[in-house]
Amino acid sequence: MRRRNRLILLVVIFLSLGGVAYKVAESLWIMKAEEIRKNPLKALEYIPESALQIKDFRRAKIENGRKMWELFGDEANYFKEKKEALIKKPRFYYYNKQGETTETTGDTARLFFNEKELEKMQLEGGIQVTYQGYVLKSEEATYFADTGRIVLPKRATVAGNGLEVEGSRMEVELEVKKVRLVQNVKTKIEPDKVARKEKRSEPNQASGG
Numbered sequence: 001m002r003r004r005n006r007l008i009l010l011v012v013i014f015l016s017l018g019g020v021a022y023k024v025a026e027s028l029w030i031m032k033a034e035e036i037r038k039n040p041l042k043a044l045e046y047i048p049e050s051a052l053q054i055k056d057f058r059r060a061k062i063e064n065g066r067k068m069w070e071l072f073g074d075e076a077n078y079f080k081e082k083k084e085a086l087i088k089k090p091r092f093y094y095y096n097k098q099g100e101t102t103e104t105t106g107d108t109a110r111l112f113f114n115e116k117e118l119e120k121m122q123l124e125g126g127i128q129v130t131y132q133g134y135v136l137k138s139e140e141a142t143y144f145a146d147t148g149r150i151v152l153p154k155r156a157t158v159a160g161n162g163l164e165v166e167g168s169r170m171e172v173e174l175e176v177k178k179v180r181l182v183q184n185v186k187t188k189i190e191p192d193k194v195a196r197k198e199k200r201s202e203p204n205q206a207s208g209g
Contacts, residue, residue, distance in 0.1 A: 053077050057087055061117065069094045071121075073109070085111040090123065092143065094174050102131045102174055104141070104150070118145045127152070129172065134160035136179075138170070148174045156181075162190040 057076035061068040073087035090109035094102040107125030111118060121143040129136035129150065138156035143149070149171065156170040158179060165188075167181030 066097075067095050071109075071111075083113040085113075087111065090121075092121070092123075094148070096175050096177070100132070100177075102129060104129045104143070106141070120144050131177075132160075134158055136170070136172070150174065164188040164190075 054076040055074075057073035058071070060070040070093045071087070072091040074089040076085050076087045078085045087109040088107075090104075090106055092104040092109070094104070096102070104123065104127065106123035106127040108123070110122045110124075112120050112122075123141045123143070125139060127138045127141050129141075136152075136156060136158040138152040138154055140154045141150055141152045144151070152170040152172075155166065155168055157164060157166045158170070159165075165181060166184075166186045168183035170182070171180040172178070173180075
């Protein structure tokens with residue numbers, strides 16, 4: 001009789017502990033899910049060591065209901081200890097407040113994270129930035145998330161609408177749409193293309209007045 005009572009008591013204790021453990025696990029999962037919802041990059045920290053290689057990588061940042069940027073890649077390798085990720089064939093889209101899109105592509109991108117989110121991204125190899133008919137090319141670029149700025153420390157060219165400009169260093173301010181060239185600046189103009197662009201814009205200017 002005593003043995004049976006002890007057995008029943010042990011079963012009750014076991015079930016009680018199991019219920020507590022379930023509730024704790026459920027609460028932790030809800031907390032993690034909420035944390036990931038606020039900061040999608042946080043999900044990388046919960047990936048097991050055996051699954052640090054990610055195919056068809058995709059991440060985005062949404063702030064106050066507005067999509068700030070999106071990043072795609074053929075493959076990503078995440079390094080937990082360094083808080084870095086290496087992306088192959090990255091495609092980065094930046095959306096300014098006017099809803100205009102700047103597309104940046106390259107061979108590889110290395111992402112650096114702080115405690116909360118993306119801090120900066122370094123791109124290398126065959127970099128191309130496309131915006132409103134202009135194409136900017138270089139071999140190295142760094143995107144700074146806090147300022148929305150792209151710095152190209154090596155030779156870079158920007159071309160479009162019959163105009164081509166080259167410089168030893170270039171800086172792009174994405175939100176205010178400014179491009180700054182520094183050192184050894186060279187300009188090449190194709191008059192025919194510039195003239196065609198001006199003709200296309202004349203009817204718009206007349207109707208606007």
